[in-house]
Amino acid sequence: MKLKALIFDVDGTIAETEKNGHRVAFNLAFDELNLPWQWDIDFYGKLLKIGGGKERFTYYLNNYQTDFQLPTSLDEFVLNVHKIKNQYYGQLVQDKTIKLRTGVARLMKEAHKNNVHLAIASTSAVKNVKSLLDGTCSPEMISWIEVIAAGDMVENKKPAPDIYQLALKKLNLSPHECVTIEDTNQGLVAATRANIKAIITVNDYTKDENFDSAMVVLNHLGDKKNYCNVIQYQDEISSLIPQLDKKYLTIELIENILSSNK
Template sequence: MADLQALLFDVDGTLADTERDGHRVAFNMAFDEAGLDWFWDESLYGELLAVTGGKERIRFYLEKFNTTFAKPENFDAFVKGLHEAKTKFYTQLMAEGKIPLRTGVEALINEARAQGMRMAVVTTTTPANVTALLESTLGPDSESWFEVIAAGDIVPAKKPAPDIYIWALEQMGLTADQAIAFEDSLNGILSSSAANVKTIVTINEYTKEDDFSKAAVVLNHMGDDETPFELIAGEVYGRNKLDLALVKEIFAKA
């Protein structure tokens, strides 16, 4: 078996609870700015998360939940403009420090960096959103800690397609059996597993009922000294926080 060479991190829901308190809020701010009476509450947004990608989520909303909306003539430009406004507001929320990293995330990233472990971001969110989150939580130079930022429309088919993982691995010159992924959702685990990448899942309120049978381990969060994680599925060998040693052991034995 190959040695572990890289950690591949999803962003939304994995590094931070960005969906409920970040993206959802920013979407509503964009709708208000555009003079639309749309409002995505927490329950509705949970249903919209069935689709990955912000522009795709707007289209899904209009196809399934707001079917009477009269689409403007240049619909593609309309959707793009709404999404750009949403990204602006999301970046603003991040700059204000409204969204902290999830338990244990910063410690694992710092440990991996200190030990020279290669890291990448593999996400469907936009590059601007990735930058906003990393800079607001880990510092202004933190984006450079990640060898590859695979984000947004860099590949045509978004998660649950495996394309974004395949692309990231190619950029790093790695094979699937040399990396481990961190995900939080069904679309995420479908993407990583289809790319044959072993995956650790940390659930959140939106994804706790998802099918994670393809994951190596499923936890409620990564855990730290003060707040140990809860094991939902898999084996953690008597540990209660996800440090690099445990990640390597999960990788080796999965």
């Protein structure tokens, strides 16, 4: 089956933005506002079960800081902290602190070469998505990305399918013509609800999540110097695993996986 579009999630998929970006930016915002909080790596992993930065911070206040005296309304306070956090996040990205994950640039380049459309489907705000792309990708690579569907463009964030449905609408493609690259169960559920097949690349935060409905789960996309490992896969694509394990994901392999997994 001909693959017409490859849709990338952003945070944790394109780059390790959660641990080294958003978490750090929240802590810097807390410092600036003299708030007595710091989120360590393990605790932030628990908060990641909540999709979206504003939603995550609201959840933290409602569940971990119930005695905190808000200086304004809850919504206003959350928006202000999140705005300052995003400024720090943009600076971290601009400073090249965050790098693309293994194989991302290679696969994007291969997709472009094979006339496969590239799109983004992210829970993050579009400003943060563009900041990350500007800080990690060349202008040429950015020009290849035809569609950005972001969290502030839809009513419901992942695991709702809204972001993927928006991406499909902008691409003017049907779900079976697309494959997404995700890193979380939330993202997988969102893609599945939109009837889009998913490939998972786990990270330290998501490696123990449930990915039973994914076509295949990898540690990363792999490249010629750093091969990927297959963690789990659907039985229908078992014949393709020798071509992928200890190698790297290609557009041809994605098309073969898509054809096998119906």
